[in-house]
Amino acid sequence: MVRFKNRYICFELLFETAGEDSRYPASKSSASDQQHILGSTVSAKNIVALVRDQIKLNFGDMGAGHLLSGLQIKYLGNKTQLGIIKVPRDHCRMVQVALALITHVNKHSCTIRVRHVSGTIKKCQKATIQTNRELIIAWYEKQQQLSKSGEILSKDNSSLLDIIKQSTSQISALDL
Amino acid sequence: MFYDLNIALPESAGRPKGHVSGQDWTHVAQTIEQAREFGYDVVAINQTVQGKLVPEHLEIWKSAPVISGAIYSWNKETGARISANTTGRIQRGGVRVLRRLTLVVSDASHGQSLASSVSGVVGEYDIVAVRPTSEKLLLSASSGVWDAVDLISLDMGSRWGFFAKHKTVGQALGAGYAFEISYKPALTDSATRQQWVSNAASIIRVTRGKGVVWTSGACQAFDVRAPCDVVALGEVLQLNSDLSKRALSSNSRAVLLHAFTRASTLKAVISVKQADSAINDDSTEPASKRAKK
Numbered sequence: 001m002v003r004f005k006n007r008y009i010c011f012e013l014l015f016e017t018a019g020e021d022s023r024y025p026a027s028k029s030s031a032s033d034q035q036h037i038l039g040s041t042v043s044a045k046n047i048v049a050l051v052r053d054q055i056k057l058n059f060g061d062m063g064a065g066h067l068l069s070g071l072q073i074k075y076l077g078n079k080t081q082l083g084i085i086k087v088p089r090d091h092c093r094m095v096q097v098a099l100a101l102i103t104h105v106n107k108h109s110c111t112i113r114v115r116h117v118s119g120t121i122k123k124c125q126k127a128t129i130q131t132n133r134e135l136i137i138a139w140y141e142k143q144q145q146l147s148k149s150g151e152i153l154s155k156d157n158s159s160l161l162d163i164i165k166q167s168t169s170q171i172s173a174l175d176l
Numbered sequence: 177m178f179y180d181l182n183i184a185l186p187e188s189a190g191r192p193k194g195h196v197s198g199q200d201w202t203h204v205a206q207t208i209e210q211a212r213e214f215g216y217d218v219v220a221i222n223q224t225v226q227g228k229l230v231p232e233h234l235e236i237w238k239s240a241p242v243i244s245g246a247i248y249s250w251n252k253e254t255g256a257r258i259s260a261n262t263t264g265r266i267q268r269g270g271v272r273v274l275r276r277l278t279l280v281v282s283d284a285s286h287g288q289s290l291a292s293s294v295s296g297v298v299g300e301y302d303i304v305a306v307r308p309t310s311e312k313l314l315l316s317a318s319s320g321v322w323d324a325v326d327l328i329s330l331d332m333g334s335r336w337g338f339f340a341k342h343k344t345v346g347q348a349l350g351a352g353y354a355f356e357i358s359y360k361p362a363l364t365d366s367a368t369r370q371q372w373v374s375n376a377a378s379i380i381r382v383t384r385g386k387g388v389v390w391t392s393g394a395c396q397a398f399d400v401r402a403p404c405d406v407v408a409l410g411e412v413l414q415l416n417s418d419l420s421k422r423a424l425s426s427n428s429r430a431v432l433l434h435a436f437t438r439a440s441t442l443k444a445v446i447s448v449k450q451a452d453s454a455i456n457d458d459s460t461e462p463a464s465k466r467a468k469k
Contacts, residue, residue, distance in 0.1 A: 015398075057366065093411045100405035103363050103398065113214065113402040 007092040008074070008124035009117050010131065011099060013042065013081035015110030042105055044073040047083060050105050054098040066091050074121070074174055075128070077167055080135040082115070084124055084174070092117065121174065128171050136163050178403045179428030181220040181276060181303060181327070182358055182391035183207050185236070190225045192232035196239060203396045205243045210397040212245060212271040218432070219246075220276040220303055222393075229279060229289035229297050237275065249274045249302050274302040274432075278329055281317070282309045290322035298324045303435050305329040305356060311338035318348035326435045327389065328353050332375045333361030333368045340382045349387040354431050355379050357423075359401065359409060360393030377413045385419035389427050 051071065056064040070088035077083070087095045099112045116127035140160045183204060189196045204221060211219050221240075225233055237250065247270055277298070281287060290298060290306065298304060305327035308314040317328055328348055330336065345355070357379060361372040380388060390410070394400045401409075403424055410420030 058369070093408060096405065096408040097412050100401050100409055101362060101369075109396075109398045111398050111401065112405075114404050114408070 005089040005119065006070070007087050007089050007117055007119060008121050009085045009087060009092070009095065009099070010115045010124050010128045011083050011085065012113045012115055012131070012135070013047075013083065013105070013110060014113060015042075015081075015105065015108045042076075042081070044076045044083075046106060047076060047085075048073050050102060051085070051095065051098060054102055055094065058098055058101060059094055063091075063094055067095070071095070075171060077132065077170070079139060079163065080132055080167065082128055082132055082135065084121075084128055084171075086121075089119070125171050125174065129168050132167050132171065133164055136160070136167065177218070177425055177429065178214075178216045179218045179220075179389075179425065179432075180211050180216045180392050180394075180400070181218075181274075181389060181428055181431065182222045182329075182356065182393045183211070183219055184222050184224070184360075184393050184395050186395065187224070189223050189236050190233075192230045192235075194233070194236055196236045198241075201239065201241050205241060206397040207394045207400060208243055208246055208271060208273060210400050211392075211394075214400060214402040216271065216400075216403070218272045218274065218428075220274040222276045222278055222305075224278045224280060224307075226280045227282065227286050229277070231297050234297060234300055243273075245270045246273045247271070250300070275300070276303040276305060277301040278305040278307055280307045280309065281313050284313065284316060287316065287322045290324040292323055299439060303327065303431065307331060311344075314338070314340070315344050318344045318351065318353070320347075320351045324438065325353060326431050326438070327356050329356040329358070330375065330379070332358050332372045332393075333364070335371060336375065340378055342382055345379075345382045349383060352430075352434050354387040354389045354427055354434075355383055356389050356391050358391045358393035359406065360395070360399055362409070363399060373413065380410075380413050380415045385415050385423070387427065388415070388419070388423045389431060390420070390423045 048071065052064060052067070055067055067087070070086070070091070072086045074084040074086050075082075085095070096114055096117070099114060102110065102112050104110060115131050116124060118124040118127065137160070140163070185196060185204065186200050188194050189200075208219055208221075223233065223236065240248065249272065279286065279289060289296065290304065292298070303326050304324050306317050306322065306325050307329045308317050314328070314330075316322070317325060330340075348355070357376050359372075361368045362376075363369075390406050392400050392406075403421075406424055407417055407420045410423065411417060415423070
């Protein structure tokens, strides 16, 4: 049976806003801190355009051509900047390299970290839910810490469980 | 266990009595934090020095800030210089920070600083790398004329002006040196990236992937990449994922062991250990557990 095989890459976007990091002393400040502050300025469309640009830049028209119809963003989280990208199996490595070489998005410095690569979307969803939970808990703890020290950065007061539930249901609701 | 053996200090740190500003140390601290988050366990801060090495080059290390969770190898209270027991293991969530030197050698006389591992300024560094700028100097480095060398680091972002030859590189690998491929130049502009691909691919081809070590060369937190991504970079350079992963873990560990062996032992057979005050306690813990602390 000739089946079109895909790879689902779960990745995490880490970036900062200009001028935010000057507030924090060396030991507290890190790229992942800033990511949580940022929220959702980067949309799925931006990411797709970014990845396609990088492929064109590094692998030329040939690379871009292979991924013209196969590359898709399936999910991009708001708070956690976790995403799932669907790629044809034969060109998965190429996309991974392109993701590794990304340095900027919308004029912000950023890094992309690949968390999990999977052949089925079910397993990828599972991995994404797990990572999502870890990231949200870390984010929440940071918010608590910061609000204790007097700086409140986010107006969102929903409880930890709610946030986790919401994003988990978003991820699970993806259709193939 | 993942190792990143090149977190770069700025140019100004390479001069005798050079200065590393608070801002620069902040960048270094952020980079180390980010590396720890990505899963790196051992990290080395790299000072690049041109030409001759003098004791004044060590001044900058005094101003290194305290980073939570990072254990400096040169801090006698908390850290430990690398030894047979401490090449890797570290407490959960911590990161071991080592001191590394890259000596840019543009003339044969510069090699004098590297003549002996034990005496002189060179002994203060945990890892020593040499960057030869010509084919002749690469040959000198590979032949083992300079005793205090662990890594051969060639500038990935610029044109070398010579080809890396099997014979020379084979000699270096035989002597136990590793070749460093830093992926920082791949993250800059298009021309540098092309040069990087060319250089990295030639090293990988000539070494057959054996003595290769991946390093970040990071100046800021965004220059570090997670281990999984670095391994993927190797794929496009004809370095299969097994060898690529080794380049990030076991080859780097081999470099640390090499550094320990050349500095603390005589021909890898005899080593002299200082009697610690800890050993004089009537402790019932085995020596290996004690050494881990």
